[in-house]
Amino acid sequence: MAQPVTIDQLREQIGSERMSDWVEVSQAMIDQFADATGDHQFIHVDPVRAAETPFGGTIAHGFLSLSLMPMLAARTGAPPIEGVRMGVNYGGNKVRFLTPVRSGSRVRGRFKLRKLVERKPGVWEQVQEYTLEIEGEEKPALIAEWIALIYV
Template structure:
């Protein structure tokens, strides 16, 4: 993991920052997410019933895929701004779930810096384009514009 100054990071606006390692989304992960959120729709947790759908198997919740953002960022080769003491999620401008992630699939994140601004002294807001690639699939699982803030 490389570090860059805030000014260097600001100059990277419009550039691809990096890619994460592959992560396997297995049925155990999907079941635990269902338990955590209370979303036990059969398409996620009932393997027999899911076989009868166009997907032929269970699929991950869209929000599970989106929630992999932090781990994908942590397991990526993206440069990190120097001196960050804390970061927080701020929200998203848009999120589109394009292709379902079937149980057992491998996914990885791609990150592009859209904008980085100083909101207040030592408080910065970055907007990233975050896309999730599914191994062997043409279209991504999702594309989102995600906003976070960090403090130095």
């Protein structure tokens, strides 16, 4: 595990990127997401019908691709922040789904620290750009700008 960094040290990393390892998006993962969200559209869960679409098979839900962000962020090796009591999602400024993630594809997260500002004493707003890359694809699955609040 990496050595903790201070907020000031993290602020010096604005513009830096971290990348996760590759993770397979399996049909089982897609099916579990469909069950959790109630979104059983055939392009996600019916390989026979989905094969007849321009996708040529089942694809992950866009929100499944987005929801991989915390897991992939944890796999970047980013150091913990010294003195953090908690971090919470605050929302997103932009989300664009660019390329479908086909069942069985491997994806990885690329994270770029865009902004880190103190909103009030002990509460920091962190903005990261999250790009979900698909192995072998030229265009990413998605690009999102995500905001977290860090309580120190």
